[in-house]
Amino acid sequence: MIDQDRIIKVNIDEEMKSSYIDYSMSVIVSRALPDVRDGFKPVHRRVLFGMNELGNNSDKPYKKSARIVGEVMGKYHPHGDSSIYGTLVRMAQHWSMRYPLVDGQGNFGSVDGDSPAAMRYTEARLRKLSEDMLVDINKDTVDFQLNFDDTLKEPTVLPSRIPNLLVNGSSGIAVGMATNMAPHNLSEVVDATIAYIDNNDIEISEILKYIKAPDFPTGGIIYGYAGVKEAFETGRGRIVVRSKVEIETDAQGREKIVINEIPYQVNKVELIKAVVALVEDKKVEGIAHINDESDREGMRIVVDVKRDANSSVVLNKLFKYTALQSSFSVNNIALVHGRPRMLNVKDLIHYFVEHRHEVVIRRTRFELGEAEKRAHLLEGFMIILDNLDEAIQIIRDSKTPDEARTRLMERFGLSEIQSRAIVEMRLRQLTGMEQDKLRAEYEEVMKLIAHLKEILEKIELRMQIIKDELLEVKAKYGDARRTQIVYSSEEFNPEDFYADDEMIITISHLGYIKRTALSEFRAQGRGGVGSKGSDSRDEDFIEYIYPASMHNTMLFFTSKGKCYWLKVYDIPEGSKNSKGRAIQNMLNIDNDDKVNAFIRVKGLNDPEYTKSHYLIFATKNGVIKKTSLEAYSRPRQNGVNAITIREDDQVIQVRLTDGNSEVLMANRNGRAIRFHESKVREMGRTATGVRGMTLDEDGEDELVGMICVNKEDNENIMVVSQQGYGKRTLLDEVDDEGNLMLDENGETIPVYRVTNRGGKGVKTMNITDKTGKLVTIKNVTDENDLMIINKSGITIRLKVADFRVMGRATQGVRLINLEKRNDEIASVCKVLSENEEEVVEETEVSAVPVTDAVVGETETDVQTETEEQVEE
Numbered sequence: 001m002i003d004q005d006r007i008i009k010v011n012i013d014e015e016m017k018s019s020y021i022d023y024s025m026s027v028i029v030s031r032a033l034p035d036v037r038d039g040f041k042p043v044h045r046r047v048l049f050g051m052n053e054l055g056n057n058s059d060k061p062y063k064k065s066a067r068i069v070g071e072v073m074g075k076y077h078p079h080g081d082s083s084i085y086g087t088l089v090r091m092a093q094h095w096s097m098r099y100p101l102v103d104g105q106g107n108f109g110s111v112d113g114d115s116p117a118a119m120r121y122t123e124a125r126l127r128k129l130s131e132d133m134l135v136d137i138n139k140d141t142v143d144f145q146l147n148f149d150d151t152l153k154e155p156t157v158l159p160s161r162i163p164n165l166l167v168n169g170s171s172g173i174a175v176g177m178a179t180n181m182a183p184h185n186l187s188e189v190v191d192a193t194i195a196y197i198d199n200n201d202i203e204i205s206e207i208l209k210y211i212k213a214p215d216f217p218t219g220g221i222i223y224g225y226a227g228v229k230e231a232f233e234t235g236r237g238r239i240v241v242r243s244k245v246e247i248e249t250d251a252q253g254r255e256k257i258v259i260n261e262i263p264y265q266v267n268k269v270e271l272i273k274a275v276v277a278l279v280e281d282k283k284v285e286g287i288a289h290i291n292d293e294s295d296r297e298g299m300r301i302v303v304d305v306k307r308d309a310n311s312s313v314v315l316n317k318l319f320k321y322t323a324l325q326s327s328f329s330v331n332n333i334a335l336v337h338g339r340p341r342m343l344n345v346k347d348l349i350h351y352f353v354e355h356r357h358e359v360v361i362r363r364t365r366f367e368l369g370e371a372e373k374r375a376h377l378l379e380g381f382m383i384i385l386d387n388l389d390e391a392i393q394i395i396r397d398s399k400t401p402d403e404a405r406t407r408l409m410e411r412f413g414l415s416e417i418q419s420r421a422i423v424e425m426r427l428r429q430l431t432g433m434e435q436d437k438l439r440a441e442y443e444e445v446m447k448l449i450a451h452l453k454e455i456l457e458k459i460e461l462r463m464q465i466i467k468d469e470l471l472e473v474k475a476k477y478g479d480a481r482r483t484q485i486v487y488s489s490e491e492f493n494p495e496d497f498y499a500d501d502e503m504i505i506t507i508s509h510l511g512y513i514k515r516t517a518l519s520e521f522r523a524q525g526r527g528g529v530g531s532k533g534s535d536s537r538d539e540d541f542i543e544y545i546y547p548a549s550m551h552n553t554m555l556f557f558t559s560k561g562k563c564y565w566l567k568v569y570d571i572p573e574g575s576k577n578s579k580g581r582a583i584q585n586m587l588n589i590d591n592d593d594k595v596n597a598f599i600r601v602k603g604l605n606d607p608e609y610t611k612s613h614y615l616i617f618a619t620k621n622g623v624i625k626k627t628s629l630e631a632y633s634r635p636r637q638n639g640v641n642a643i644t645i646r647e648d649d650q651v652i653q654v655r656l657t658d659g660n661s662e663v664l665m666a667n668r669n670g671r672a673i674r675f676h677e678s679k680v681r682e683m684g685r686t687a688t689g690v691r692g693m694t695l696d697e698d699g700e701d702e703l704v705g706m707i708c709v710n711k712e713d714n715e716n717i718m719v720v721s722q723q724g725y726g727k728r729t730l731l732d733e734v735d736d737e738g739n740l741m742l743d744e745n746g747e748t749i750p751v752y753r754v755t756n757r758g759g760k761g762v763k764t765m766n767i768t769d770k771t772g773k774l775v776t777i778k779n780v781t782d783e784n785d786l787m788i789i790n791k792s793g794i795t796i797r798l799k800v801a802d803f804r805v806m807g808r809a810t811q812g813v814r815l816i817n818l819e820k821r822n823d824e825i826a827s828v829c830k831v832l833s834e835n836e837e838e839v840v841e842e843t844e845v846s847a848v849p850v851t852d853a854v855v856g857e858t859e860t861d862v863q864t865e866t867e868e869q870v871e872e
Helices: 012-032 042-053 065-075 082-089 128-134 164-168 187-197 226-234 268-280 311-321 343-385 389-399 401-412 417-423 433-458 460-477 608-612
Strands: 102-105 123-126 144-147 154-157 170-173 178-181 221-223 238-241 246-247 255-261 287-290 301-305 327-329 333-336 339-342 482-487 502-508 512-517 541-551 553-558 561-567 595-601 612-619 623-628 650-659 662-667 672-674 703-709 718-719 725-730 775-780 784-792 794-800 824-834 837-839
Touching: 012 170, 042 065, 042 082, 042 123, 042 128, 065 082, 065 123, 065 187, 082 102, 123 128, 128 460, 164 187, 164 343, 178 333, 178 460, 178 595, 178 794, 187 343, 187 460, 187 672, 226 238, 226 327, 226 343, 255 311, 268 287, 268 301, 268 311, 268 541, 301 311, 339 784, 343 389, 343 401, 343 417, 343 460, 389 401, 401 417, 433 460, 541 595, 553 650, 612 703, 650 703, 662 775, 718 784, 775 824
Parallel strands: 221 482, 541 824, 703 775
Antiparallel strands: 102 123, 144 154, 170 178, 178 327, 221 238, 238 327, 246 255, 255 301, 287 301, 333 339, 502 512, 502 541, 553 561, 553 595, 612 623, 612 650, 662 672, 662 703, 718 725, 718 775, 784 794, 784 824, 824 837
């Protein structure tokens, strides 16, 4: 029997175990798991390296994808073109990679799951980001290994200035294990890495202050923080991701659910099909139609909600039954020194910094070696330049170059390398200018050598280099977060994650609410025409505008006398020109009721604060009620009854006081009454109240506003009429220096006479056909600005200091030019102006409802001392 025909008997169990272990290790190490240092699997690394070797850089023309695939497959990755082209395509997809690594030209697929064009049709090149992962690869910064046929060398890892594993994440299924790593924001990762370099003992809780959460390329909203925290601490966790959704209302009053962003790795077409299937199976009712209106500007999936359906209920069902809300299971397994390991966020940063440290050391050693080689040559040149005539004579007398090198080495003590370079030196280098250049170059090289040696000696310098390079990467490629975070209140205090910024809250006539940064509104001169403040259809307009800060608690009061609670950061944010969201979708308000007043407080958990402060209510019919804030300190989801309202009445104003304020109430016909709040006794939460001001019996008069003032605040009274006229008036008489004037009894001389409640009051503005009826009354100072919005949505911001103080019975001056003949003032709000940064001043601001103006005769100063009690 010849040797080739011999049969070796082996145990099948042992052979299967051995072969399967070999296969498993090959899959784990060489296919499915990324390296913790550069974040790449071998195929990704080979594609980028192959493109770099091909000269396919970001500043060069695109090359056909087939050319790139052939280069990589023939030299480094002999596993078929489909795997290589699939990798190339994914690295070019902006919805797959948080920071794409390949610049693709042509059809590279879509978020709908469409396949890319064949590789003979598409073209690609490296992005600058990828080039920063390959920089210094030729400076002996990483180890190389032989390729599959031992003819070429390929890198075992890339130098990678970018912490790619954290930034772009990775996923793969090996044998017996899998990895699924989330992408993160580059700027946040760089900040966290620098913080780790500064303090290697940094806790993960501190890292969370830099890297807030994963940042997916498709945006969306991370809903709840427990999974994020667990993933950062242990390397495993389940992160719930929701689509970014807005609820819009069309011209016919029908609501639409508009989906602008979907969770990471969700197929848009499959998502729409799932919604359609739910409607057909009648698992979700209330959907009339679904349409994909996405274009090159962005994603837009529109779900039309039926008239009788609640959009919030429909949306919650979609979250429950479709991928509109999905979870991302983090499983941070990567290769560490060739072995798979589960890693937390600190481990990932540690191994990246360790890798970069090694790269910096190896690069410095390489550069030092090159510098020393050059210095060695330059030293030889310097010796020859000092003995130039003799050296030239030796070369001339030599019969061969080898003899010349030998004689130079013997005569001047040169090395073979030096003598060879001298013999090959060009004659032009012997000119005086060139000699000076060589000496200057030698000095520079010696300085460089000293610097490189210092880097190798001091770890502080090496770490500083790593930090500087990271900051450079952040400056070049850093961007804002795409994925928002909603922190669950039971896990964290949400206020810890929201800056206490000043906001403007606007509510439209049809009940749409939003919050907008105060900085979006700019100050203008008196009499300007204003700027567009909101997009709304013809039958809607901005009716109320309030200042507030993000950490405030809002107590909403409806016209029917109910109270609701809401944090400002829970109010949806919108631009100055956006419409907002219907309050009915946020609060459980009756269809025939609407919010028209609120109180802003820092919190309701301090008994001392709530028991020492009061809420004063004013109604359209002139009723006033005073109740302790403590009665409203226990929020309920469905609200509570704040005041008992008669059938023909409604709440128009609510104020927060400390028990020492004076109350001013004003009516449409231009009169105001002033009395101390002690004249109104404290009542229970459900009481009706007592008479605050007696209105005219013309059937059209009503209360338009109520303010509470303290004498020590030195505030003026500001009133505004429907046609854009306004003025400010003193509360009490002052002298030329601004000091309060006293009568013979030492009492202040009032401009607005202090009386008991229930009277008709005195004139606060001379109402004429030109001015229109009174709209609002405010207490202001020179530091205040007025923000005015009219029914057509035009906004203007005015400085109160621009208006001189006028008499109580005067007409005032024009505040805003009404462009439309039938336009009217809708709402007025005051804010505090400090230099160029406006900050909200009021602790509470309430709405002033606008009604149709009726021109007619008005009374002059009238004062009655009635004490008519309203039934409680």
